[in-house]
Amino acid sequence: MLEVRNLHAKAGDRQILNGIDLTVKAGQVHAIMGPNGSGKSTLAGVLAGRDGLEVTAGSATFKGQDLFELEPEERARAGLFLAFQYPVEIPGVNNAYLLKAALNEVRKHRGEPMLDAIDFMTLARERMTLLGMDDSLMNRPVNEGFSGGEKKRNEVFQMAVLEPSLAILDETDSGLDIDALKTVAAGVNAMRSPERAMVVVTHYQRLLNYIVPDFVHVLSDGRIVKSGGKELALELEEKGYGWIETAPAAAV
Amino acid sequence: MTAVATSSDRYAEQFARFTQQTTLPGALASLRDDAFSCFDRLGFPTTRLEEWRFTNIARIAEKPFVAPTTRTDYTRADLDALHLPRLGGPELVFVNGTFAPALSTTDGLPAGVRTRSLATVLAQNHDDDAAAVALHLGRLARIESQAFTALNSAFLCDGAVVEVASGVVVDTPIHLLFVTRSGAAPVLSQPRVLVVAGAHSQVRVVESYAGDGETPYLSNTVTEVSVGDAALIDHYTLVREADAAFRVGSLHVTLGRASNFSSHIITLGGAIVRNEARVVLAGEGGECALNGLYLANGRQLVDNQTTIDHAQPHCDSHELYKGILGGRSRAVFNGKIIVRLDAQKTNAKQSNKTLLLSEDAQITTKPQLEIFADDVKCTHGATVGQLDQDALFYLRSRGLARDQARQLLTHAFAADLLGHIKVEAIRTQLDAQLLEWLPVGVMG
Numbered sequence: 001m002l003e004v005r006n007l008h009a010k011a012g013d014r015q016i017l018n019g020i021d022l023t024v025k026a027g028q029v030h031a032i033m034g035p036n037g038s039g040k041s042t043l044a045g046v047l048a049g050r051d052g053l054e055v056t057a058g059s060a061t062f063k064g065q066d067l068f069e070l071e072p073e074e075r076a077r078a079g080l081f082l083a084f085q086y087p088v089e090i091p092g093v094n095n096a097y098l099l100k101a102a103l104n105e106v107r108k109h110r111g112e113p114m115l116d117a118i119d120f121m122t123l124a125r126e127r128m129t130l131l132g133m134d135d136s137l138m139n140r141p142v143n144e145g146f147s148g149g150e151k152k153r154n155e156v157f158q159m160a161v162l163e164p165s166l167a168i169l170d171e172t173d174s175g176l177d178i179d180a181l182k183t184v185a186a187g188v189n190a191m192r193s194p195e196r197a198m199v200v201v202t203h204y205q206r207l208l209n210y211i212v213p214d215f216v217h218v219l220s221d222g223r224i225v226k227s228g229g230k231e232l233a234l235e236l237e238e239k240g241y242g243w244i245e246t247a248p249a250a251a252v
Numbered sequence: 253m254t255a256v257a258t259s260s261d262r263y264a265e266q267f268a269r270f271t272q273q274t275t276l277p278g279a280l281a282s283l284r285d286d287a288f289s290c291f292d293r294l295g296f297p298t299t300r301l302e303e304w305r306f307t308n309i310a311r312i313a314e315k316p317f318v319a320p321t322t323r324t325d326y327t328r329a330d331l332d333a334l335h336l337p338r339l340g341g342p343e344l345v346f347v348n349g350t351f352a353p354a355l356s357t358t359d360g361l362p363a364g365v366r367t368r369s370l371a372t373v374l375a376q377n378h379d380d381d382a383a384a385v386a387l388h389l390g391r392l393a394r395i396e397s398q399a400f401t402a403l404n405s406a407f408l409c410d411g412a413v414v415e416v417a418s419g420v421v422v423d424t425p426i427h428l429l430f431v432t433r434s435g436a437a438p439v440l441s442q443p444r445v446l447v448v449a450g451a452h453s454q455v456r457v458v459e460s461y462a463g464d465g466e467t468p469y470l471s472n473t474v475t476e477v478s479v480g481d482a483a484l485i486d487h488y489t490l491v492r493e494a495d496a497a498f499r500v501g502s503l504h505v506t507l508g509r510a511s512n513f514s515s516h517i518i519t520l521g522g523a524i525v526r527n528e529a530r531v532v533l534a535g536e537g538g539e540c541a542l543n544g545l546y547l548a549n550g551r552q553l554v555d556n557q558t559t560i561d562h563a564q565p566h567c568d569s570h571e572l573y574k575g576i577l578g579g580r581s582r583a584v585f586n587g588k589i590i591v592r593l594d595a596q597k598t599n600a601k602q603s604n605k606t607l608l609l610s611e612d613a614q615i616t617t618k619p620q621l622e623i624f625a626d627d628v629k630c631t632h633g634a635t636v637g638q639l640d641q642d643a644l645f646y647l648r649s650r651g652l653a654r655d656q657a658r659q660l661l662t663h664a665f666a667a668d669l670l671g672h673i674k675v676e677a678i679r680t681q682l683d684a685q686l687l688e689w690l691p692v693g694v695m696g
Contacts, residue, residue, distance in 0.1 A: 072645060072649050073650075090640075092667035109651075
């Protein structure tokens with residue numbers, strides 16, 4: 001599904017990623033953990049095609065395609081989805097309108113027929129129930145005036161409607177109370193399938209109690225310094241990131 | 253400037269011919285003469301005048317525009333090709349400033365409403381009607397200091413007169429369509445609109461200005477609206493002049509006690525477009541909203557000038573003008589608010605926001621507050637920005653193409669103004685146009 005090799009990237013003048021290697025196969029859930037500034041969000045941004053990030057070396061392929069040859073919208077249509085750490089408020093753009101347009105772009109790409117307003121709303125309602133979302137959010141401007149929890153729920157809701165093959169969740173847990181966290185995690189878990197892969201970027205282990213990963217990678221200074229199973233997250237929680245940062249690179 | 257002197261001479265000859273050919277009731281005949289004297293004295297404005305500092309109309313002053321002869325070759329198909337919104341109610345069509353009865357319909361108006369061409373009214377020379385119209389015409393528009401208004405008044409002969417009797421509520425919007433097309437020579441179309449709404453009446457008036465052809469024309473229009481006590485008027489000016497065309501249009505409004513007036517001036521086309529709106533809150537407790545939306549591209553110039561005169565206490569005014577500029581287009585916004593000494597408890601709010609979609613587009617925005625009363629609330633603000641790059645990426649990351657994302661954000665910028673538009677056919681069409689609109693020379 002996703003092959004990242006020796007990925008180096010800069011944000012402005014700052015070198016952030018210093019050689020990332022990551023292989024994600026269909027059906028797998030990978031967690032990427034790391035302290036602030038370790039490059040987690042940059043990695044997510046580079047994969048989704050965010051402006052202002054420059055790949056200086058290395059490669060990434062998604063379903064065999066060179067990811068960096070694709071525009072952000074082409075990546076999305078090919079099945080890559082980024083749940084934003086900070087979902088953008090877009091006054092004047094209706095949430096339902098955006099999602100219907102997005103879904104139809106994805107469907108067009110897949111060679112599926114476009115959905116009309118009624119079929120779209122049926123699907124949307126069904127997925128909203130999954131996320132315990134209020135109907136009224138659909139008819140509000142995208143993320144405008146949403147609470148932190150509503151914004152994160154809306155991201156996962158969009159994922160549930162768009163049904164990507166690779167979902168990258170960038171700190172989807174931050175700012176959520178425990179009830180919201182459980183709901184969001186349940187939504188994500190409902191989306192797990194043998195055809196779908198997920199990369200869960202998080203600062204805290206807490207989310208991984210609810211979304212149990214197959215693999216955990218620890219990012220530090222733009223490199224994956226440690227990889228392991230789900231127990232690695234627990235170890236990190238116990239010992240703190242200092243444990244990783246002081247560990248010699250050879251230990252990886 | 254020689255160009256100015258020459259152009260005045262040019263219009264002097266035309267005016268002499270015009271006065272020989274047409275006769276007007278006494279009061280209007282003297283208005284016409286006074287107006288031409290004013291124009292002759294003022295000449296076309298130059299950028300040395302403060303109000304025209306950023307709008308150079310040398311191209312208008314230099315061009316030998318001629319008063320059009322009546323066109324009989326303009327067809328329904330020509331009109332349809334302009335794709336103006338169809339509002340389903342009465343439509344008065346004017347071709348090159350002259351009423352075209354064959355293209356017009358006044359069906360479906362309730363009793364107490366009259367929509368007529370000015371020429372028809374004036375032809376009934378000694379009629380009381382003509383006298384009544386003469387009473388209102390030229391009352392609000394100023395010829396002394398405004399050259400274009402003076403020029404329009406000097407050549408006064410046709411246009412639309414809408415009269416709504418007291419207490420009458422008109423459900424369907426009254427659509428006045430002014431279409432212009434030059435022949436071999438560039439024409440000067442100068443229709444006049446007069447709307448007189450009686451006390452407690454309610455009416456919606458839409459003025460559409462459009463044209464076609466490669467030859468430039470000048471559409472120089474004057475609208476006067478008298479809003480009776482407690483009357484409610486919703487007024488639209490849709491400017492979709494041809495690419496090569498020039499337009500100078502002014503709207504003059506006076507509001508009676510506890511009345512409500514809203515204006516929507518929407519500019520989508522024309523090489524140089526100048527829209528002036530002057531509203532006098534002349535009775536206590538009046539309320540007005542001035543909304544403006546302008547889209548410009550290429551080398552278009554759009555200039556919006558507004559004056560809101562709070563002459564009486566307890567009046568509210570809300571003004572929101574938004575511009576979306578691409579290419580090398582330029583826009584000017586000049587919003588003046590006057591609060592007279594007696595106009596205590598005034599509440600005036602003004603805002604001008606511009607979205608620049610190209611590095612070469614320019615906006616000059618200037619609020620002007622002249623406040624003489626001491627117990628008032630007046631706010632004004634201007635913002636100039638570009639498309640939000642984070643929002644653009646967010647939309648693209650959901651699968652929307654860059655252009656589609658830009659269009660969606662451009663539409664979103666104007667969404668609140670669209671929300672104020674109560675005539676559905678206009679809103680729907682504008683919605684679609686905004687979602688399709690792409691500037692040239694984009695960035696980002």
